[in-house]
Amino acid sequence: xxxxxxxxxDELKESYLNYSMSVIINRALPDVRDGLKPSIRRILFAMQQxxxxxxxxxxxxxxxxxxVMGKYHPHGDSPIYGTLVRMAQDFSMRYMLIDGQGNFGSxxxxxxxxxxxxxxxxxxxxxxxxxxxxKNAVDFRPNYDERLQEPVVLPSKLxxxxxxxxxxxxxxxxxNIPPHNICEIVDGTIMLLENPDVTIxxxxxxxxxxxxxxxxxxxxxxxxxxxxxxxxxxxxxRAKAVIEVGKGGRESIVVxxxxxxxxxxxxxxxxxxxxxxxTITSISDLRDESDKDGIRLVVELKRDEMAQVVLNQLYKHTxxxxxxxxNTLALxxxxxxxxxxxxxxxxxxxxxxxxxxxxxxxDLERALRRAHILEGYKVALANxxxxxxxxxxxxxxxxxxxx
Numbered sequence: 001x002x003x004x005x006x007x008x009x010d011e012l013k014e015s016y017l018n019y020s021m022s023v024i025i026n027r028a029l030p031d032v033r034d035g036l037k038p039s040i041r042r043i044l045f046a047m048q049q050x051x052x053x054x055x056x057x058x059x060x061x062x063x064x065x066x067x068v069m070g071k072y073h074p075h076g077d078s079p080i081y082g083t084l085v086r087m088a089q090d091f092s093m094r095y096m097l098i099d100g101q102g103n104f105g106s107x108x109x110x111x112x113x114x115x116x117x118x119x120x121x122x123x124x125x126x127x128x129x130x131x132x133x134x135k136n137a138v139d140f141r142p143n144y145d146e147r148l149q150e151p152v153v154l155p156s157k158l159x160x161x162x163x164x165x166x167x168x169x170x171x172x173x174x175x176n177i178p179p180h181n182i183c184e185i186v187d188g189t190i191m192l193l194e195n196p197d198v199t200i201x202x203x204x205x206x207x208x209x210x211x212x213x214x215x216x217x218x219x220x221x222x223x224x225x226x227x228x229x230x231x232x233x234x235x236x237x238r239a240k241a242v243i244e245v246g247k248g249g250r251e252s253i254v255v256x257x258x259x260x261x262x263x264x265x266x267x268x269x270x271x272x273x274x275x276x277x278x279t280i281t282s283i284s285d286l287r288d289e290s291d292k293d294g295i296r297l298v299v300e301l302k303r304d305e306m307a308q309v310v311l312n313q314l315y316k317h318t319x320x321x322x323x324x325x326x327n328t329l330a331l332x333x334x335x336x337x338x339x340x341x342x343x344x345x346x347x348x349x350x351x352x353x354x355x356x357x358x359x360x361x362x363d364l365e366r367a368l369r370r371a372h373i374l375e376g377y378k379v380a381l382a383n384x385x386x387x388x389x390x391x392x393x394x395x396x397x398x399x400x401x402x403x
Contacts, residue, residue: 020171025334028170030177032330032337032344033351034129034154035161037168039083042072044097045151047122048130058101058119065115074144077115085112088120092261094164094179094213097126107214107258107295108265128157135362137355155355159185159348161330165210173336175329178210178227178235178260185345192345200229200342207341209235210324215257216240219321227326231338239320243307246300251307253314255297259322264288264295270318271299279317282310 030037036044046068052059065080073080086092088100091107102118105111112118132155140149165179187206192198209224218224219236227233237259244252258264268288274280285300299314301307315321328339332347339347380387394400 024170024173024336025331028168029173029175029329029331029336030161030166030168031153032161032332032339032347034156035159035164035166035177035330036129036154036156037166039073039075039080040087040097041154042150043068043080043084043087044122044126044129044154045133046072047126048133052121054099054122054124054127056121058099058121061115061118061120064120071148072143072150081115084115084120085118091214094211095125095158095182096123097129097164099123107263109263125158129154129160131155131157132355132359135359137359137362153351155359156348156351158182159189159345161348162207162344170336173329174327176325176327177330178324178326179212180207180209181211184208184211188341189345189349192342193349198342200340203341203345204228210326212237212260212324214260214262216259217257223326227328228341231326231328231340233326235324235326237322237324238315241311241320243311248303250303251301251305253299253301253307253311255299255320256295258295258297259319260324262319262322264290264297267319268297271314274313274317280310280313282306 026038028037034041043064047053047064050059050063050067052064061081061084064084065077068080069075069077084098085100085104088096088098088104090096098120099122100118100120103110103113104118133151137155139152141152142148143150159182161177162180162185163182165177167176168174184207188203191203191206204225207228209218209221217238217240219238223233223235225233227235239255239259239262240257241253241255244254246252258267268286271280271283271286275283275286282301282305283299284302285298287298287300289296289298299310301310328344329336330339330344331337332339337343390403391400394403
């Protein structure tokens with residue numbers, strides 16, 4: 001009945017633009033204010049709504065996933081559970097937002113248990129992300145079927161964008177923000193609050209660099225400086241290794257920390273492949289002695305081999321040395337922008353000021369409403385006999401109320 005004639009070029013352009021904007025704003029990029037993508041925000045809000053907070057018992061992850069999928073996030077259960085799992089991994093998040101119980105995967109790339117086996121609740125730090133949400137501190141919008149309301153952004157007492165970092169691939173753009181130490185970020189935020197004209201170099205005296213959850217070393221300062229000044233920088237990470245001397249003077253390389261987002265099993269395979277291909281001929285044995293106390297990867301060397309030379313070869317040929325390409329892209333008023341360190345802190349402070357003002361207005365209005373009632377009681381108590389007489393002289397409760 002209704003046929004619209006349209007040029008295919010215009011239709012493709014328009015449709016692809018709509019799709020790309022949807023991915024950029026509603027899926028892949030974090031908001032500069034709370035540092036969260038919509039999926040994480042919805043998971044935390046849903047958990048708060050059903051009371052799965054840090055001071056309550058854990059519940060099945062299937063319960064949480066069902067709640068999020070049914071009310072706020074119209075996508076499959078697998079991506080929702082994948083997001084939930086990552087929030088509970090101590091090797092993925094600098095400060096975990098989910099307190100998980102059960103198998104949530106490992107740094108070796110082992111998959112997590114199915115959601116019907118694992119349990120979780122919000123961590124104490126995640127509670128801070130939602131403080132004052134019921135005090136009209138942030139805007140709400142209708143959910144996907146307009147039955148319920150969901151927050152546009154969280155109040156976020158925690159400067160999460162810098163503290164936990166994030167990564168996401170949108171259409172024609174990507175973001176990759178490294179995690180940081182919360183004490184440094186708070187010190188930097190206070191420095192900017194006290195002096196709005198502070199320079200990025202001055203901020204870098206307290207925020208010295210990223211703080212990855214898996215440890216490791218950062219080589220040089222240039223990559224950090226570039227990332228903080230321009231929003232883009234290449235940060236070189238290197239595994240932490242010590243050289244131990246065993247029986248007969250044979251040396252071993254012991255790796256205790258590995259770069260962020262490196263799979264330990266794949267790194268071991270890389271070393272083994274180098275030995276098989278005879279690229280490195282000095283290694284006699286490779287053992288993984290990691291346990292609950294931490295990583296311990298032992299590379300035993302042949303007699304009279306120099307450990308430092310082998311270590312340099314391992315850094316060159318394996319992911320024991322890798323690069324974190326920082327690209328601090330985030331949504332500012334729903335527009336993607338590459339931000340420097342000062343801008344990220346500035347937008348966070350602006351958000352917190354608005355939250356505090358809105359929260360205070362809410363508390364004030366509630367206090368004024370209560371004060372109005374109490375003042376009425378005060379008048380009533382001062383005229384108690386008259387009021388009792390008026391009520392007794394009325395024929396019905398309605399008349400008594402009017403009198």
